[in-house]
Amino acid sequence: MNTRGQLEVLPKGDSPQRITRSALFEEVAERLRTRIFAHDLPPGSWIDEQAITAEYGISRTPLREALKVLASEGLVTLTPGRGCKVTLLTEQDLDEIFPILALLEGRCAYEAALRMDEAAHARIDALHDALEAHFVANNIEAFFEVNQQFHLAIQEIAGNRWLTQLVQDTRQKLKLMRFHSLFREGRLQESLEEHRAIVAALRQPDAAAAQVAMENHLLQGRRAMGRLGSA
Known part of the structure; x- marks a missing residue:
């Protein structure tokens, strides 16, 4: 229903129930999570954002969103102005x-x-x-x-x-x-x-x-x- 009280016709194939693909940052987060648990990215090591974006063929945006997810899980630590490193438990x-x-x-x-x-x-x-x-x-x-x-x-x-x-x-x-x-x-x-x-x-x-x-x-x-x- 639009603002004039008329029904709107959604484009063919476009439905409110449509399931969208997982966001790119979620896939990036999963890949990094796996590498962290395998110690390919060891505790205390800095994450080289430039190298990872080049390796994965992505921009900085999905990588930084992925790092925010991992930070919320306690797996990485974000330091303003310095970057991000894998969490080292004390x-x-x-x-x-x-x-x-x-x-x-x-x-x-x-x-x-x-x-x-x-x-x-x-x-x-x-x-x-x-x-x-x-x-x-x-x-x-x-x-x-x-x-x-x-x-x-x-x-x-x-x-x-x-x-x-x-x-x-x-x-x-x-x-x-x-x-x-x-x-x-x-x-x-x-x-x-x-x-x-x-x-x-x-x-x-x-x-x-x-x-x-x-x-x-x-x-x-x-x-x-x-x-x-x-x-």
């Missing part, structure tokens, strides 16, 4: 992030324990067996990957999508420091023992014990990273 950042993550994932474990069924037990047992095998083989990279699957499985079993979203948003920041807590001598075994406590609580099931075991696991991981930094 000791204080870790001290603030891990207790929050422990609370969130502890609640996931609590809710998962209340929903454990035969299929859930089989899934958790299979992942834990894989962790045991990778520990024996001292395969840190494989252990880390299965560890991620283990935590995600507990979130999915819990079935609380709001809680899962909060966990994933928080965990995304920690991808900037991948592997660090497992590289310290003895940490791999500690982590495995903490997983055993979580699995034992889920098997009972004991929701309160599962929550405590998961919180302890995350907080011990933070302490391990702190000792590594001091070393």
